[in-house]
Amino acid sequence: MSFKPYQKTKQLKPKDKKKPTFGRKKSIIKKKPIATKEDKEYLEYLQTQTHYKCFNCSSNVEEWHHVKLYSSDRKNHKKLIPLCRNCHTGNVFSVHGTPKAWRDKYTLQEQEEFADLVYFEFLDKI
Secondary structure, eight states, X not given: OOOOOOOHHHHTOOOOOOOOOTTOOOOOOOOXXXXXXXXHHHHHHHHHOXXXXXXXXXXXXXXXXXXXXXXXXXXXXXXXXXXXXHHHHOSSSOTTTXXXXXXXXXXXHHHHHHHHHHHHHHHHHO
């Protein structure tokens, strides 16, 4: 049996060097907001409510929409309005399908006021 030592290249492998972080730009992606205990209680409460009707067409509520000015804004779980699936993500007239038409019909202030009414109703029941 013959002895074969490791090759020189295998013995002297360079260690992985850390890449320098100096001068790199920080990511502009915002971290997801962490829901507080109160926010979670409120979201659970909304899932059990069946008496709300769609903000736009008064049909049964299937989804809750976060009201915010810009898409890059953080979600505020206290600013939610009830919507049916078609009014939330449909193509004809909806928050996400036709946002400009939606904002022309319903101002941000109108949506926030309705969201506040829903939230204050939750606070009254606690």
